[in-house]
Amino acid sequence: MERIDDIPTADDQLAEPVAKGRLQALPSVAPATHRVEIRDLSAFYGDHQAVRELSLEFEPATVTAIIGPSGCGKSTMIRCVNRMHEEVAGARSEGKVLLDDLDLHDPAVDVVSVRRAIGMVFQKANPFPTMSIFDNVAAGLRFTGSGRADVSDRVRQALEGAGLWNEVKDRLGKPGAGLSGGQQQRLCIARALAVDPDVILMDEPCSALDPVATLRIEELITELKQQVTIAIVTHNMQQAARVADRTAFMLDGQLVEVGPTERLFTKPEDERTEQYVTGKFG
Amino acid sequence: MEAMSSPGLLAPLSARRRRTDRAARALLGAGTILALVPLALILYYLLRKGLGALDWHFLSSDPTGSYFGDQGGIHSAIVGSVEIVGLAALIALPVGIGVALYLTEFGRGSRLAAGTRFFVDVMTGVPSIVFGLFIYITMVLTGLGGSSFAGWKGSLALALLMLPIVTRSAEVVLLLVPNSLREAALALGAPRWRVVLRVILPTALPGIVTGALLSIARAAGETAPLLFTATIVKGTTYDLGQRMNSLPAQIFDDVRQPQASLVERAWGTSLTLVLMILALTLIARLIQRRSRSTQGAA
Numbered sequence: 343m344e345r346i347d348d349i350p351t352a353d354d355q356l357a358e359p360v361a362k363g364r365l366q367a368l369p370s371v372a373p374a375t376h377r378v379e380i381r382d383l384s385a386f387y388g389d390h391q392a393v394r395e396l397s398l399e400f401e402p403a404t405v406t407a408i409i410g411p412s413g414c415g416k417s418t419m420i421r422c423v424n425r426m427h428e429e430v431a432g433a434r435s436e437g438k439v440l441l442d443d444l445d446l447h448d449p450a451v452d453v454v455s456v457r458r459a460i461g462m463v464f465q466k467a468n469p470f471p472t473m474s475i476f477d478n479v480a481a482g483l484r485f486t487g488s489g490r491a492d493v494s495d496r497v498r499q500a501l502e503g504a505g506l507w508n509e510v511k512d513r514l515g516k517p518g519a520g521l522s523g524g525q526q527q528r529l530c531i532a533r534a535l536a537v538d539p540d541v542i543l544m545d546e547p548c549s550a551l552d553p554v555a556t557l558r559i560e561e562l563i564t565e566l567k568q569q570v571t572i573a574i575v576t577h578n579m580q581q582a583a584r585v586a587d588r589t590a591f592m593l594d595g596q597l598v599e600v601g602p603t604e605r606l607f608t609k610p611e612d613e614r615t616e617q618y619v620t621g622k623f624g
Numbered sequence: 625m626e627a628m629s630s631p632g633l634l635a636p637l638s639a640r641r642r643r644t645d646r647a648a649r650a651l652l653g654a655g656t657i658l659a660l661v662p663l664a665l666i667l668y669y670l671l672r673k674g675l676g677a678l679d680w681h682f683l684s685s686d687p688t689g690s691y692f693g694d695q696g697g698i699h700s701a702i703v704g705s706v707e708i709v710g711l712a713a714l715i716a717l718p719v720g721i722g723v724a725l726y727l728t729e730f731g732r733g734s735r736l737a738a739g740t741r742f743f744v745d746v747m748t749g750v751p752s753i754v755f756g757l758f759i760y761i762t763m764v765l766t767g768l769g770g771s772s773f774a775g776w777k778g779s780l781a782l783a784l785l786m787l788p789i790v791t792r793s794a795e796v797v798l799l800l801v802p803n804s805l806r807e808a809a810l811a812l813g814a815p816r817w818r819v820v821l822r823v824i825l826p827t828a829l830p831g832i833v834t835g836a837l838l839s840i841a842r843a844a845g846e847t848a849p850l851l852f853t854a855t856i857v858k859g860t861t862y863d864l865g866q867r868m869n870s871l872p873a874q875i876f877d878d879v880r881q882p883q884a885s886l887v888e889r890a891w892g893t894s895l896t897l898v899l900m901i902l903a904l905t906l907i908a909r910l911i912q913r914r915s916r917s918t919q920g921a922a
Contacts (some may be wrong), residue, residue, distance in 0.1 A: 426811055431733050460815030468804040472826040485814035485822065530808070537812060 355557055374403040375573045376442055376540035378423060378460075378587075385418050385427055385595075387609035392418040394595040395437070400541065405563055405572045406604065407586030409579055410438070411623065415595040416575045417465075420543050423573070424460040425453050441540065458486055461534030465546040467526035469533075476514040482537035496536055503569075504532035505562050522609035524555025531562065542566070544574040548581065560585045579619060583607055591615045670895045677892025687889075694788050698893050700860040701780070704868035705897070708775050708854055709844045711864060712782035716843075720790025727791075728798040729820055741795075747788040748823030755784040756849035762861050764853060767861045775861075775868035785849060786859050787841040793835025795889075797828045830912055839900045847872035871897045 346450040379402040385393035400406045408416045416590060421427040422435045425446065439446045440583045446456045463481075465544070469478045479497045497514075501507040510521070518529050529548060534542055548556040563585045576582050582589050583603060590600035590614075599612045610616040617623055683699055688696035709837040723740065731737035759781040764772050801824050825832070856873045870892055878890035 396774060426807060429807065454813050454815050456813075457811055462811035464807065464811075466803060466804060468802070470805060470808070470809040470823055470827075472829075481809070481822070482812040482814075483807065485812050485818050532787075533808075533812065544676060 350463045352580065368453045374540075374569055375515075375545055376571050376575070377402050378436075378541055378557040378571065379440040380419070380423065380485055381440065383419065383422055383435065383439065385415070385422050386433065387430065388432045389500045392576035392595050393422065393435075396595070396597045398523065398590055398597055398600060400571050401569055401588065402571050404587040405567045405574060405585050407582035408573065408592060409577070409582050409589060409618075410592035411618070412577065414592045416592045417545050417593075419432045419592065420506045420545055420573060420575050421542075422447075423543055424457050424462055426462065427456075429454070436462075439532045458537060459540045461537065461539035461542045463527070463530050463534055463542065463544040463547045466550050467523060467530050469521075469529050470560075471517070471527050473508050473518060474515045475521070475529065478518040479532045479536050486537060496538075497532075500532040503566065504534045505565075522555070524551050524558060526558060526560065527551060527555070531559070531566075532591040535566075539570060541571045541573070544572065546575055546577060551578065558580070579607070591618060593618070629683070664710055664840065667909030670891065673888065673891035674893075674895030677888050678895065681888075682892055683896070686860050688871075689858050691883070692816040695883070695889060698871065698874055698889065698896065700858060700869040701871045701874035701893060702896065702900075703860050703862060704775065704854065704870040705844060705872075705900075706903060707862065708778045708850070708868060708870055709782060711776060711779035712786060712843055713836070713840050715779065715781075715783040716786035716790055720787050720839075721794045721832060723787075723791045723823075724794035724798055725820060727795050729816070729824065744791050746789045747784075748792060748832060752846050753848035754784050755781045756851060756853055758784070759849070760852045761820045768832075768847075769865065771865060773853065773867045775848065775854050775864035775866060778850045779864065781853045782846060782851035784842040785846060786843050788834055789842060793838065794828070794832050797835065798824065800831070833908055833912060837905055840904065844901055845872055845897065847876050851876070855899045871900075 358565075380396060380398045383393055383396045384391060392417075396415075396419060398419075408420065410416050416429060423439050423446070427433050427435055435447065437447070441456075442458060445451070446460075453557060470481060476494075476497055479500050481494050483493055483496060493599065498507060499578075501510065506525060509525060510516075510529075521529060527549075527550075531542075531547075548559050551559065560581065563574065566572060567587075574585065586603045588600065588601040589606045591598045591606065591610075591614075593614055598608060599606060599615045601611075606615065607619050610619060683697055683702065684699055686700045687698070688694055716775040723744070727737050731740075738873050762768075763777050764774075765778070769776070805823055805827060806819060809823045810816070814822070850870050850873050854868045854870060854873070857867045858867050858878050859869075861868060875890045875893045875897075878886045878893065883885065888919060
């Protein structure tokens with residue numbers, strides 16, 4: 343519970359945002375105020391460098407899309423933000439990732455508290471197969487040992503937040519794996535929302551979904567950005583254009599260009615961006 | 625359509641290919657039947673020769689050891705087997721599953737894991753009598769725990785035998801748990817031990833139970849590790865610190881005797897052993913099915 347107190351960093355102000363999730367009883371409907379700042383980030387798999395000294399910011403209450411061709415390092419980069427990158431054998435990273443001025447890559451910061459503050463939605467929906475719909479959403483709360491009294495309230499709020507409540511309210515005890523692909527992905531979003539994260543990272547969340555389910559998730563992203571800072575990796579430029587306020591273009595592990603989505607697509611500053619968004623490569 | 629209508633697609637199957645197909649199918653079918661024949665014969669003889677011996681007296685009385693009249697039943701052997709194998713399972717299952725968890729979840733790719741995996745493989749190949757011998761030399765001859773032969777020493781020998789089976793089977797199942805589930809749980813901010821307890825073990829449970837049952841069944845039928853650890857006695861004892869009878873040891877003892885009634889008891893004992901293992905397997909399957917249906921899985 344008091345994990346955050348273990349961090350020897352004397353600066354209380356820096357430690358505050360990570361603790362927030364557990365101090366508040368109910369998910370906030372307060373506007374998103376948390377910003378992520380990536381500074382000179384490099385990421386490696388063994389000798390291979392996948393991300394090269396990249397700097398990028400995710401602004402509060404906005405959706406930042408990261409686009410780029412396959413293998414450009416966009417997934418690796420986003421996985422460095424909640425330190426999932428280090429779960430891969432032989433993987434390491436350098437540089438800083440600041441959440442409201444607290445460096446998440448500081449060795450003194452507990453990786454568990456980082457992930458409590460920064461949720462993640464994966465490419466393929468991955469509900470826990472042995473758990474019901476309710477338990478899937480409650481999983482994060484139970485994993486992190488939060489108070490149990492209001493679990494059902496928070497599950498309901500998270501499911502409502504993910505636009506899934508009306509579809510599943512009569513079968514909360516049924517297994518999450520029994521839902522359709524799009525519903526499963528929204529279940530995973532609800533699961534991420536339930537722990538009241540400051541930021542949600544989405545790694546190609548719609549790449550396995552049909553167009554209708556994709557549209558539903560995109561609407562959801564637009565609704566959610568008011569309460570939580572969102573970064574979405576996508577290989578789909580139309581999707582970036584539809585959901586993102588700001589878009590970053592990555593190539594070969596480097597950030598080529600970042601800016602307001604419309605500007606990036608209509609008046610790109612870099613020649614490579616223009617070639618990519620007009621479909622000349624990728 | 626024109627590209628599809630190549631003549632090869634419409635030509636009938638050649639006679640040679642049809643013959644080969646039929647021959648291969650016949651061969652596989654014959655192999656399956658051949659494998660089932662001994663199994664069916666064993667069950668047939670067990671039932672034919674053993675069923676006659678089974679009655680309440682047989683299950684509730686100890687061997688008398690008298691050369692005439694009532695030979696008694698196998699009560700002491702049933703009690704001994706249940707206690708010895710039960711204790712062996714209590715030792716081997718947690719340790720074996722723990723080692724498997726270390727190999728798949730914590731030590732993946734480490735030198736210790738590679739070495740452990742190698743030794744587990746080697747242990748799988750060690751003859752069961754060697755485990756008995758090891759316990760005999762280190763614990764029986766030294767009189768460890770105040771007695772020479774004892775039930776718990778038999779349990780240890782069986783546990784050594786079960787350990788590699790449990791570890792190997794659990795490791796295989798744990799490796800099958802999709803990595804996406806580990807990532808999902810870790811990304812929710814779960815500490816690794818919680819990921820293991822709440823997500824990985826429940827997902828792998830059916831396979832782990834199957835492996836555990838397999839090892840218990842294997843241990844329950846082992847004679848060699850028990851002969852010079854728990855030995856063969858007649859009377860019932862519930863004390864694992866004493867010499868203890870067991871079903872395989874009882875079979876071993878009876879089947880060497882000249883009296884027809886003792887050989888018949890060996891058959892009855894064999895049938896009892898098979899039925900007990902069958903019952904254990906059925907119960908485990910029922911529990912599994914029930915726990916799955918409470919989750920409502922289709």
